[in-house]
Each structure stands twice: as structure tokens, then as C-alpha cells.
Amino acid sequence: MNVDLSVDIGGLRLRNPFIAASGCFGYGVEYADLVDLSTLGAVAVKGLFLEEREGHPPTRIVETPSGMLNAIGLQGIGVRRFVAEKLPLLRAQGAVVIVNICGSTIDEYAEVARILDDADGVGAVEVNISCPNIKKGGMMFGCSLQGTHDVVAAVRRVTRRPVVPKLTPNVTDVASFAAAARDAGADAVSLVNTFLAMAIDVETRRPKLSNVVGGLSGPAIRPIAVRMVYECRQAVDLPIIGMGGIMTAGDALEFIIAGATAVQVGTANFVDPFIWNKLLTGLTDYVQRHGLAHVSDLVGTLDTTDRTTAWTSS
């Protein structure tokens, strides 16, 4: 049986729901020898500011139980060099490209988005208002409803591409941020970025990361991320790109059933760069076994009706 794995994210059509997560797949071109980029739903490239950045000094990552902390500090080549040097290669590979954009100010976000709007081959703009590793920008905007609204609105004004704010999980009520993003004109939201966290070398009594704190990703956070996707799905009627610790097709299905239209895979790609084929096979198999024609029929189908006799003490 032929199954339709394609999904639609605010007007951007993806062959399948599997997107390489920003910051976990370089600029995509690094993987072009290993992975046929045109078989991925999309590639979300590493976060880009207007200018080049060196990021934080090492140590930049540290492993934690079923997870990892990173404080890369958004090292990057800047949006102009990306457009000139990387985007043509990605287009040649047939990749659908989602560009993750950053800014220290609202104007910078808008300027990066404007430059991308003039470029060919940008499928969507993912607005990173959730990076926990930088002093200015990032989570500073993503932890305030007003900041979220203002950044999204500014980007919305300067681009025709789908605008996908990437939400931080480091908030009390993530659904209210999804709503703020929607009100500012977002076409979809993606979540979650990493959880602010830290690890300490007890022998030296110093932080393990040079930046003191970093972002927690990987399987450890998956149950929280699934819950947040589920909450956003209840609250807003926007497509959701879900992520956080997806290692298998089954994990991706948790997000889809909770309400995600597509998913991103980050840390798992470090563990297994050939994961994409396994994800596709697993998802295809599931969709067939469950007698479905479209993977999109699964989105948000969590059944929470109570099948247990409610317990009472009498």
C-alpha cells in the first residue's frame, strides 16, 4: 500500500515530517555525502545572525543521563555568507531549507529575515527566540509574551515565507506563547528548544561548560516536550513542529499523536547520522499497519477518554 507521508507547515509542503533540527546538522552540506538531503522533509540549518560569530570557548558540550548540554553560543558564518556559500549547495541537493534566524535586537531579526526573503531556496524561517546560551536575544524574547509577539510581528512584516517561531520550554505556560506567536502572524510554531541546565565538576567545583549554563536536549527531555506539544495543540490552531529527544519513529509518533504536524530530530542525529532512513521506514510501516492513507490523519489523535472505572473509595 502506498502511503502519503507529506505534510503541510503553514503553506510549506514537506515530503515527510522528518526535519533535521537546527544546530544539529551544521548547514546541511556537511551531511550531503552521507545522507540524500532530498529524502528529508526539510533541513533546519544552524542559527544565523546578521554577522559571523565565534560562539563560546570550549568546553561546549557535556553528556548527562540520556541527554546532553550544549553551549555552543551560536557560532556561525552570518546570513550573507550562508546565502552566498551554503544555500546554492543545499538547493542543488534538492533540500527543503528552513533557516533558523537569531538576533540581539528585534531589528536584527527583521534584517536577517529580509535578506533571506531576497534569496532563492528558503522554504521557511524559523525564528529562534529560545536559545538559552546567549546573553542578548534568544530566550530573552522567548520568555516574554510581549517579546515573542514583537519579534514575530517584525519578521512577519518583512517576509513572504512561512514564519515559524521556535518556542522555549523554560516557561510556565508554553501554550500562551504559542498563542502570542499566532496573534503576531506566525504560520506555525516549533518546540521545544533546549532546557536551561548545568553540570558541575565536583572535583574542581567549576561548571563543566565554559558558559556555566547550557541547553539540555536528547531523550531525557522527551516526556516534557511531548506534554508541551499536547498543550499547544489544545490551545492554538496552528501547525506544530514538535521535537525533543526523538530517537525512533515511535518517538516521532508520540509527538505527532500529541499534535505535531512535523518533527525535528537533533541529538539523535549525533548518535546515528543514518537515522533518517530508519525513521522513514518505521513511520511508513506504522501508517500501513494502522490502515491509514496519510500520516497527517494521525496529527493530534490522542485518545484521552477514560477507559478505567473512575476510582472511588466506596
Add this chain to the structure above:
Amino acid sequence: MNVDLSVDIGGLRLRNPFIAASGCFGYGVEYADLVDLSTLGAVAVKGLFLEEREGHPPTRIVETPSGMLNAIGLQGIGVRRFVAEKLPLLRAQGAVVIVNICGSTIDEYAEVARILDDADGVGAVEVNISCPNIKKGGMMFGCSLQGTHDVVAAVRRVTRRPVVPKLTPNVTDVASFAAAARDAGADAVSLVNTFLAMAIDVETRRPKLSNVVGGLSGPAIRPIAVRMVYECRQAVDLPIIGMGGIMTAGDALEFIIAGATAVQVGTANFVDPFIWNKLLTGLTDYVQRHGLAHVSDLVGTLDTTDRTTAWTSS
């Protein structure tokens, strides 16, 4: 060399910083055959309401990567039966007892605290404003600064024991909640309770927990919990009881160095009920190796001075 492991939590003296975490050690008496309760710093007993409760129907726990979700729903015997049936046994064992109290209303919290104030052998009252598994009470209070203040103030009024509100990690700025607790008269704070999370059985498309959502605990959350303790330490001058995924003495030391005066151990006790001895040996060894006289000298000693040459692109 003899080392002093004792610590002080808002006037309550503990032999050592290791406390059995609430909900992970029954009422303590279940473990009396296995563990000499008088060797623990303290025992925090399962959360108590005024009346008996049956809690949620199973399935109540599910394992996740390096963690577990629970939605027990605070099954319990109620504060009066606890005082009558369990407290005398705990006192006979020489346990220092911290009673974790719950309420659906502020009045209920106060009433439970009042009953405990009349009882002998209650070392401190841990105010659970952070349980993610119940509809009324719990996190409802712990996610609002006003709610936190009001519950703590109400308990404060009716008890002479140290009052230790237990904070939820499911908030944007945990330190502001520590400050609210302090302003309401808390003697210390404990954190973190579990992270609201969920897991889905993709074959049935149903939640794995009968309660749909539950609380994530275990090593998976440790890096986030350590960061939150560190933030509270910077913001408020109250003793902190830190917890979240402590499995070894080294993990406990991360919390202590980040700013915790004592620590609780929950999930690890399920994996290894004989953990207490190992924790004590490991901590004693560390304190000796580092030439310290008191474990309390370690509290909040994280060294964040920058030893790397700051990186610049020039």
C-alpha cells in the same frame, strides 16, 4: 580525620544532608527493616491531605529515558491517621521527620499544619505546592507567586516548625518563587518537584498514564534541577534543599556546590534502597579528600570565574 556532615535547615539540625524524598519512601516505616532510619538526615514522608485519598487508578508510573513519570495522585492515609499510626513508629526509630503537606484549599494546608503542630516528632513541614498530578491544590498554587505567598503565609501562622515550601520547576523564573516564599515567612525552600510530562502508547494512541500527564523525576532532570538550585541560591538567602535525579554522592555534591544545604533522594531509592550508606561514605570521603572540616563549608562554592581566555575573532 573526623568530618562534620551535619547541616541546619531553618533551625532543624540534620545529622547529614541526605533526606529521603517525599513520595519515594512511603511513610518511612516501610523501610525500617532495611535501613536504619536514624542514620538518615531526615525522612520526608509521602504527601498528606487532611483526609484519606485513594489517588489515581493505575497505570501510575512509566519509565522514560533515565527517568520515570508518576501520577500517583497522592494516595494517602490523611494527617490524623499518620500522626496516630506512623509518627510514633518513626520516632521510635530515631528518624528526623519532615512531613510533606498538601491541600486543595489554603485552609486545608493550614489545618494539616495545625494538626501536625500539636504532634510530637515533626521536625519540619514541607509545603507541597508543586504536585503536578492533582486537579486542585499542588501546582495550582506553586505556579502563581500570589498562591505561593498565600499558602506559605497561612502555614506559617499556625506552626512553630520550620516551614519549607517545595517549589515546582514548571515555571519561568523559579528564583522569584523562592523569594515569594521567603517573603511569606518560609525558613527554607526545597526544589525541585517533578516536571509535568507525558508519554503516549503509540499503538493504542492513548496516554500511558491513566491521569494522562504525570511528573518526571530521576537522573534525566538533574541538570535542570541543579541550575534551578543555583538560581535560587543567587537570588535568596534561605537554606535550600535540593533534589532531582541524585543517584550518587557526586550528584549530591553538584547540588551542594550549586547552593543546596541538604538534598533529597527520591527515584534513586527505588533503584537501590541501600543507597544511603553509599551516599554517606561517598560524601565523607569527598569532604576528607578536600581537607574540609564541615560539609556545610561546601554549600554554594561554585567557582564561575572565567579561566579561559575570552574568545575573540581577532
Add this chain to the structure above:
Amino acid sequence: MPLDVDAVVVSNTHLTRDYNVLALAAAAVASQTQPGQFVMVKPGGGDDPLLRRPFSVFEVLRDDARQVTGLSLLNKRVGVTTRMLFALKPGDRVRCLGPLGRPFSVTEPPERAWMVAGGVGLAPFATLAAALRERDTETTLFYGGRSANDLFHLDEFRQLGVRLELATDDGSRGEHGNVTVPLARALGDADRAAPLRVYACGPTPMMRAVTQLAAAHGRTTEVSLEQVMGCGLGGCYSCVVPVRRDGGPAHLVRSCLDGPVFDGSTVVWEQLVS
């Protein structure tokens, strides 16, 4: 008193693609074990998988001098830990905490014992059969599996003097169908006046059916329930089952402390989720 042993794997016998018997050098645990008790095991280090898993003690192992040397587990592959237990090699290590839980009451003559096992539910009955043998109790094992290949340990039970009544889903051995079929017949045939105790372990619907069948014939059943368990020691309240005693209200009780063996008539089956 429960102990925690870092037990060496002595042998690992694969029975089928999914079943194996794992022998562990955990003499200190084994020598205290009563029939129906369980151990909490954790193979491998690391935090994933994190929690221990409950397993009935299958056999108490002894050397030629009848000294207890360890215990074995009958393991069925269903998930991550049982897969690891299936793959272990001699010399590997498994953390093994026990013995835990309320055991079967081992009945004595003239009362006869009927053990009813479904699939891996056989596990607690090898030690129970040995204990019944010591008391010279007349014992029958009603044992159902998917097919002939999934019925294990038959010779060992015979050697213990256990009469066998087999059933398979595909009819390849014994009765075609559910184990309750031969059980129902036997209950009907049995002399009502002769005392008889039924023991059951297996899938929940099977244990429920056995309890009800037996009750209809005036017999009590001890069932060994298999709830998800976080700690095995009464610490976490994850393993609760609804129980009603003395006609009072039903309550959720911890099956690691009050069970895993329960009087089947006290279990509120329609509220039992597993």
C-alpha cells in the same frame, strides 16, 4: 530480610525465541525465598533503563549436597529489560533484590493443590510445587501456552510428582484452547467434599476467570498479580490493586507489600487495570 546481591549469571538457557531461564548466583536471596515471592532485578549499569523489574523466583538452585547456590528466573522478552535478560552471558552481573512480597500459603494434605498457569505465569509454580511436595500435598498443574513449544519444565514438574493438565491455543499439545477448559471440567468432576485450593498466575483475564470458576465450585483461589512496580518495597505506591475485604469498601493496596499473592475473591477485578 530482603538483600541486594550483585549476582553473577551462572547460565542462560534459551527455551524459545522469547523465553529463557537465567540462573543467578544469589544464594543469600534464594535461601530465604518462599514460593510466590519475587525479586527486583536490574541488569547492566547506567541510568537507562533506570528502574528494576519484578520477577518471580522460578527455581531455588542447589548443588549436589542440596546446598542452596542461587536462583533462576523464567524470563519472557517483552521490553527493554527482559531483552537484556535474554541476552546475558555467563559471567555477566545482575543486581537482584529480594525476596519480596507475600508468598503463597502452601497447603497441606488432605487439601489438594491445583496450580493454574498461563504462559510465563508458570514462573512461581516450580518453587510452590517443590514446597507442596515436601508436604506430600497432591498437586496438579493446569498449564496453558500458545503451542507445544511454549510449555516448559514439564519433566521437572513430573519429577516433583505433579500431575499435568495441558492446553495450547493451537492444539499442538494437550487441550485445544484455554487452560480454563480442562480446569472447568476438573472442577466439575471433583468431589465437592474433598478440600482443594486453587493457585493461579498468568494474564489478568485468565486469573479473573479462574477465580470465578473456582468460586462457582466453592473453591478459593490464590492469585499472583503482575502490576507494574517501581520499587517493590512499598515506597512508591505504583503497584496498587483494588481489594475489598470483609465486605468493607474497596481500597487500593500495594501489591508489593500486600501481594503479589492475593485471595482472588478479595480482588475487585472489574477495577483492576494492568
Add this chain to the structure above:
Amino acid sequence: MPLDVDAVVVSNTHLTRDYNVLALAAAAVASQTQPGQFVMVKPGGGDDPLLRRPFSVFEVLRDDARQVTGLSLLNKRVGVTTRMLFALKPGDRVRCLGPLGRPFSVTEPPERAWMVAGGVGLAPFATLAAALRERDTETTLFYGGRSANDLFHLDEFRQLGVRLELATDDGSRGEHGNVTVPLARALGDADRAAPLRVYACGPTPMMRAVTQLAAAHGRTTEVSLEQVMGCGLGGCYSCVVPVRRDGGPAHLVRSCLDGPVFDGSTVVWEQLVS
């Protein structure tokens, strides 16, 4: 093209309490490997430990007919994964991704090759020595360890025609002290006009010292750096080292792509954190 192989452990030879050589049936990876390249390995399933770890290919293994059969790793126990690699048994499996990274440039006569190894920094030099032998390059290994017991594989290097200059911290074998002592002397003694290339792998301070010593004698050094690596493929930007080329500004470059082998003179050692 890097491949990912679920490699069977062929043998595990324990050299000391902390060092072992692990032979893996990963022929498809081994046959592509150039000296100085590395593999990313993950023993065991489960999510803890989560990430792979980088290891130099120690030997390319061949059968009697000189067919490539696999590769070996020289492993030093320092943490969770290296402990697991130490404990593996034949028949166990290890995920092995590679070959990765920029290799050493293998110099040819008349240029001579001096390899300088500290501790587990020996790892990349067995394959390099073999490649140098194929080119008949005159090769010396300066090799330092804690004590005589910590100097491995000496016969194998001798069989490849490698001259050995040893040093131990405790003086139990070779020079008493750091490996830079015999190196400094040899650099002083060597004919300045005779071409010579230095290769170094070991602790960062040692590689820095070797690079500076060699530079003082007009020699270039290829160093193999050991940064923490999340992916090994350029995806994560965790493995960066500060590099300055052509007198331009220093930049952080990914050592999994631009390295692990670098021209020592381009590394900004005072900003290198590892």
C-alpha cells in the same frame, strides 16, 4: 565515505588495569582508513550513555592473505564509555562509524618521520608507522608513559623498522622523565639540512611543547588533537579549536572536519581548552 558498522568484538586484550586493545570486525571501515583518522563508537544500546565517543584507529587488522578483516582500538579507561569498552567480551557488539577526519600526511624519503607519543597518544601511530614503512620512510618513535608497564606494542613497532626512544615518568624504562627530553636532544643532534617531519599525539601540554621545540629547530609538527566531540561529522560545533592560518585572525574550526590532525604551528595553543 564514512560507514556505520554494527561491529562484533573479535578480541579484547587487557594490557594493564586501564589499557586494552579491542579488535572489531569492521572491515568496511578499516579498509578505507588512513593514518590519523578516527571512528565514533558506541557500545551497548540504551540512551545512557547517549553519545558516541571518538577513537583513533589503532591497527588495521588483516588475515593471513593480507585481506582487511577489521580494526583495533587502543583504549584507556577514563570514564563511562571507555569502561564499557574495557569490559567487552568477544561476541559483543559496538557501533562503529568511520573513518572520519583529516589524516596525517604520510611523508616520503628523503624526509624522515619522528612520531612523538604520550600515553594513549600512541594510538594513531601504529597505522602511521605501517604507511611510512610502505614508503620506506626512516621512522623513529619517541614514546613516553608512566612506567615500563605502560609502554605497549614495542615489538610491533620494531618489526615495522621503527627506531624507539622511550621515556618513563618513573625511570623504569628508557629516559627518566618526559618524552620531550630525548626529543630535544635528538632535535639538537640532527643534521639541520636533512628533512624531517614531526608528528605528535598525547596530552595537550605535551603536543604544545613538541610543536614549539620542533619549531625552534625549524621543523613542522602535525599534531592530533583530542577535543570532546559530539558527532564527529561537523554537525554540532562542539569540537572547535582556535586556529590561525596565513597570519590572518584566529578562528574556531571544527576539529572533526579540519582535524583531528593540524599543523601545530597554526594552533593557537594559549586559547586551546581541552
